Structure formats: C-alpha cells, structure tokens
Amino acid sequence: MNEIAELLQKDARLTPEDIASMLNKTVAEVRDKIRQMEDDGTIIKYCAVINEEKLHKQKDKVVAFIEIQVQPEREKGFDALAERIYQFPQVTSLYLMSGRYDLLAVVEGDNLKDVAFFVSDKLSTLDNVKGTTTHFLLKKYKENGTMLFKQSKLERLNVAL
Amino acid sequence: MLRFNNRIEQMPPSGIRKFFDLVIDAKDIISLGVGEPDFVTPWHVRERVFFSLEQGRTSYTSNWGLMELRKATAQYLKDRFAVTYSGDEIMITVGVSEAVDIALRTILNEGDEVILPEPTYVCYKPLAELAGAKAVAVSNPSLKITADDIEKAVTPKSKVIILSYPSNPTGYTIDRAEIEKIAEIARKHDLWVISDEIYAELTYEKEHFSIAAAPGMKDRVILMNGFSKAFAMTGWRLGYIAASDDFLAQAVKIHQYAALCAPIMAQYAAIESLQRGMPEMEEMKKSYWRRRNYMHEALNKIGMTVERPEGAFYIFPSIECSKLSSEEFALGLLEKQRVAVIPGDVFGLGGEGRVRICYAIDFELLKESVARMDKFIKSL
Numbered sequence: 001m002n003e004i005a006e007l008l009q010k011d012a013r014l015t016p017e018d019i020a021s022m023l024n025k026t027v028a029e030v031r032d033k034i035r036q037m038e039d040d041g042t043i044i045k046y047c048a049v050i051n052e053e054k055l056h057k058q059k060d061k062v063v064a065f066i067e068i069q070v071q072p073e074r075e076k077g078f079d080a081l082a083e084r085i086y087q088f089p090q091v092t093s094l095y096l097m098s099g100r101y102d103l104l105a106v107v108e109g110d111n112l113k114d115v116a117f118f119v120s121d122k123l124s125t126l127d128n129v130k131g132t133t134t135h136f137l138l139k140k141y142k143e144n145g146t147m148l149f150k151q152s153k154l155e156r157l158n159v160a161l
Numbered sequence: 162m163l164r165f166n167n168r169i170e171q172m173p174p175s176g177i178r179k180f181f182d183l184v185i186d187a188k189d190i191i192s193l194g195v196g197e198p199d200f201v202t203p204w205h206v207r208e209r210v211f212f213s214l215e216q217g218r219t220s221y222t223s224n225w226g227l228m229e230l231r232k233a234t235a236q237y238l239k240d241r242f243a244v245t246y247s248g249d250e251i252m253i254t255v256g257v258s259e260a261v262d263i264a265l266r267t268i269l270n271e272g273d274e275v276i277l278p279e280p281t282y283v284c285y286k287p288l289a290e291l292a293g294a295k296a297v298a299v300s301n302p303s304l305k306i307t308a309d310d311i312e313k314a315v316t317p318k319s320k321v322i323i324l325s326y327p328s329n330p331t332g333y334t335i336d337r338a339e340i341e342k343i344a345e346i347a348r349k350h351d352l353w354v355i356s357d358e359i360y361a362e363l364t365y366e367k368e369h370f371s372i373a374a375a376p377g378m379k380d381r382v383i384l385m386n387g388f389s390k391a392f393a394m395t396g397w398r399l400g401y402i403a404a405s406d407d408f409l410a411q412a413v414k415i416h417q418y419a420a421l422c423a424p425i426m427a428q429y430a431a432i433e434s435l436q437r438g439m440p441e442m443e444e445m446k447k448s449y450w451r452r453r454n455y456m457h458e459a460l461n462k463i464g465m466t467v468e469r470p471e472g473a474f475y476i477f478p479s480i481e482c483s484k485l486s487s488e489e490f491a492l493g494l495l496e497k498q499r500v501a502v503i504p505g506d507v508f509g510l511g512g513e514g515r516v517r518i519c520y521a522i523d524f525e526l527l528k529e530s531v532a533r534m535d536k537f538i539k540s541l
Contacts, residue, residue: 021458022451158184160196
C-alpha cells in the first residue's frame with residue numbers, strides 16, 4: 001500500500017501538510033495523490049470508528065452474522081445473487097467465503113424480530129438460497145484493527161535520559 | 162571513618178536536580194523528555210513470555226545467558242551489521258547500562274584516560290570515574306565527532322575510546338569513512354573501543370557501520386547492543402556484549418558476582434524478538450522516521466534550528482533564538498507551556514544552547530508541543 005493511504009487509513013484527520021512533512025514530500029504532491037486516490041476509488045470515504053455502546057442509544061441495534069448456502073447460477077456464479085442480497089440496506093457487509101457455506105452477510109436491525117423477519121422473509125425466500133444459519137452478535141471487542149475497549153493508559157516516566 | 166565511598170559522594174546526581182525534580186511529578190504536561198519508544202513490546206513477544214512462565218521457566222540461566230539467545234544474537238549481528246561473532250563471544254547483560262559498567266571496570270586501571278565524544282548519553286563519564294579513570298571529553302562544533310577530534314585527545318594514558326552512535330542526544334551517527342579513521346587511531350595507539358550501538362537499527366537514510374566490522378578491530382572492540390530501543394523492550398532490561406574471548410573471560414567475573422545473569426523471562430522475550438520481531442521493528446522504525454521528518458521541518462520553522470538527525474528518536478535543536486540558557490529554556494517552557502524537554506548541557510560539552518527532544522510520542526501531541534514551543538519563543 002502506498003504510504004499516504006496507509007497514514008490516512010490510521011488517521012483520516014491528518015492534513016496534507018502533516019503528511020507532506022512526515023514523508024518528505026511537497027504539500028501539492030500529497031494533495032494530488034489524495035485527490036487521485038479519491039477519484040479512482042482507492043479512498044472510498046472518510047469516517048470515524050465509533051464504539052456504539054458509548055452512544056447510549058435508547059435502543060441497541062441487533063447485529064447478526066448470517067451464513068448463506070447458495071446454488072450458484074450458470075454463467076453468473078455467486079455474483080448475481082450477492083447483488084440481490086447486498087442491495088438490502090439491512091445488509092451492512094457481505095462476503096463470499098470458502099468452506100461450508102458460501103456467503104456471509106452482516107445484518108443490522110432494530111431488534112431480534114426485525115432481523116429474524118428479514119432472514120425468513122427476504123433472505124431465505126430468494127431463489128437459489130439453499131439455507132441460512134443466523135448468529136447473533138453478543139459483544140464487540142475489536143473492529144477493523146481497533147480495540148473497542150479503552151486500554152489502560154501507559155505509564156511512562158516524564159523524564160528518562 | 163568515611164561513611165560513604167569518596168567517588169560516589171563526589172559524583173553529581175544525574176542531570177540538573179532542580180529541573181528534574183520539577184518535571185518528575187508534573188501532571189498534565191507534554192513530555193518530550195522520555196528516552197524510550199512509545200510502543201508497547203509487541204504482543205507476540207509478551208505472549209511468548211506467558212508461555213515460558215507456564216512452562217515454569219523461572220530459574221537462573223548460565224552467567225553468559227541462554228545459548229539459544231547468544232547464538233540468535235550472533236546470527237542477528239551477522240545478518241544486520243556484517244559483524245562476525247560466535248555465540249560464545251556474546252554475553253547477555255542487564256541492559257546496555259550494565260554492559261558499559263562491566264566493560265569499563267574490566268579494562269580500566271587507576272589513572273587511565275577515557276576518550277569520550279560529547280554531547281553523549283550520561284552514564285559513561287560517571288562509570289569511567291567509578292572505575293578509577295579520568296574521562297576526557299572531546300567535541301566538535303558541528304556535533305559530529307571526527308577522527309581528528311579524537312586523535313587530538315590521545316595521550317600515553319589513553320586506554321579506550323567510547324563511541325555511541327547513532328547518538329543520544331543528537332540523533333547523528335558516524336559515517337563509515339570516519340569510523341574507519343577512528344579504527345585506525347585505535348590500532349595506531351593501541352586503544353580499546355567501547356561501541357554502544359543500541360540505536361543502530363534506528364538509522365534512517367544511511368547504513369549503520371559497526372566499528373567491529375572495520376578490519377583488524379574485532380579484538381579491540383567491545384560491541385554493545387540490546388533490545389530496548391529497536392524492539393520496544395526498555396523495561397525488560399536486556400542487552401549484550403560482543404567481544405573477544407580474552408575480554409569476556411575477565412568481564413564475566415564482574416557480571417557473575419554483580420548480576421549473576423539477566424532475567425530468564427527477558428531472555429525468552431529477546432529470542433522471540435529476534436526470531437519473529439523484525440517486521441514489527443521495521444514498522445516502528447518507519448513511524449519514528451515519519452515523526453523525525455515532521456519534527457525536523459517543524460522545529461526549523463519556529464526558529465529552533467537543527468540539522469536533520471540521522472537516527473535514534475531524538476532531535477537536538479539550537480535554542481539560540483530564545484537567548485536563554487538550556488536550563489532557563491527548559492524551565493520556562495515547562496512553567497509557561499507545560500512542555501518538558503531536556504536541557505542540552507546535561508549531555509556534556511557542546512550541549513549548552515540546545516535541548517533534547519524525544520519525538521517518540523503521539524503525533525497529535527507532537528504537533529501540539531511544537532505549537533506551544535512556538536508560543537513560548539514568541540512570548541520572550
């Protein structure tokens with residue numbers, strides 16, 4: 001990965017000035033490169049990593065990981081069905097997997113019933129879906145490389161020669 | 162009867178007491194005064210030590226250290242710095258600090274002179290004096306020591322040259338050509354060289370050249386390195402000496418009576434670092450490099466002029482623009498802007514008029530500290 005992307009992936013708030021200074025490049029060079037990555041879809045968007053438990057929402061969202069077994073279609077493989085699935089706004093992520101099932105969908109709903117309804121009514125009934133297994137998420141520890149629980153602050157001496 | 166040892170009583174405490182007393186207990190400051198990485202020891206290393214504890218590995222090791230570690234260290238030195246030692250020529254120590262003490266006590270006699278390029282890390286002079294020798298400081302206005310500077314200090318009493326590069330506090334290293342000239346001086350005047358290369362891995366654009374790799378030097382170089390800096394293992398206290406058989410045969414006597422051996426847990430941690438720690442080490446190095454680049458540019462912009470450091474995680478800018486002494490600058494900056502830096506004079510000749518800044522801290526804090534230093538200078 002190029003270094004600018006690497007830095008922005010860790011901290012999207014870094015300014016082009018900071019990045020230029022850190023990498024011995026000119027600000028213009030860095031701006032151009034970022035723009036180019038935004039244009040060609042290397043950088044898709046900038047967002048904050050939120051620990052939703054801290055938001056104290058009145059209602060907690062329910063998240064489920066759903067294994068989906070699929071009958072692939074001639075000439076289209078898994079892609080056609082995958083598209084029908086990921087278009088649903090409830091599906092926040094979708095992956096094609098090796099192993100005992102084919103697609104793994106991450107589904108969010110306002111409550112358990114919501115998700116169950118989505119699975120039974122929308123997912124299972126799709127042509128070529130042979131079966132589903134639903135796993136509800138109980139607790140998140142780490143997401144996208146970020147530990148969601150505050151690590152105890154490191155104690156360092158103020159001075160060490 | 163004297164209550165204490167004379168030499169100890171006469172030895173000044175490390176650094177400037179007044180300033181350090183203020184900093185040590187200060188809360189809510191940004192400290193640029195810490196001489197250690199801002200990374201925790203990588204998880205796989207810590208996890209390896211849990212396993213060694215589960216296995217009940219809690220005993221002493223040989224005075225020399227675990228043979229597995231000594232062999233891995235020899236291989237590492239060969240791969241990274243092209244110096245050839247066998248496992249038998251490595252002694253594991255409690256950090257490089259113990260290694261320096263042992264080496265000086267092993268070779269020095271009363272009245273010997275130690276040639277010490279300054280500014281430098283603070284331990285060499287007191288330890289040389291404790292061993293009965295006299296430290297002869299040499300310096301260069303550019304802060305980059307040359308073979309000529311060293312040769313001018315050679316007298317019939319000279320016994321050893323102490324090198325430490327890349328340097329704490331300057332971040333400058335010594336280039337291969339200069340190292341080769343220094344080696345020549347050592348051979349010509351029959352001097353030992355203690356070479357503390359703890360920051361060797363953290364050399365950015367150049368390639369680190371160990372003086373032990375210069376021709377004909379292996380028998381007179383006492384090479385020291387450790388795991389604290391590059392592998393983020395300061396608290397484990399683990400270092401080593403690579404040297405000739407005859408030196409180690411003497412040195413191990415001190416080590417066995419004063420320390421017995423380095424902690425076994427730390428030794429297992431070090432094995433793990435050498436075997437599987439290189440990718441993470443490279444990542445940490447890259448992160449220091451970026452912050453070095455930022456800091457070099459940022460400090461020059463606010464008038465704290467400095468040439469680009471070549472290694473370690475320190476930068477040693479001039480504070481001439483403030484018209485203050487190093488200590489006044491550090492005290493004022495701490496009081497007015499809550500930023501701690503180390504007054505340069507602590508590090509000996511050539512340090513006055515500068516401060517040491519360690520840039521191994523969170524980038525946002527680093528930026529904030531520069532803004533505060535700028536404010537401080539403008540307020541004068």
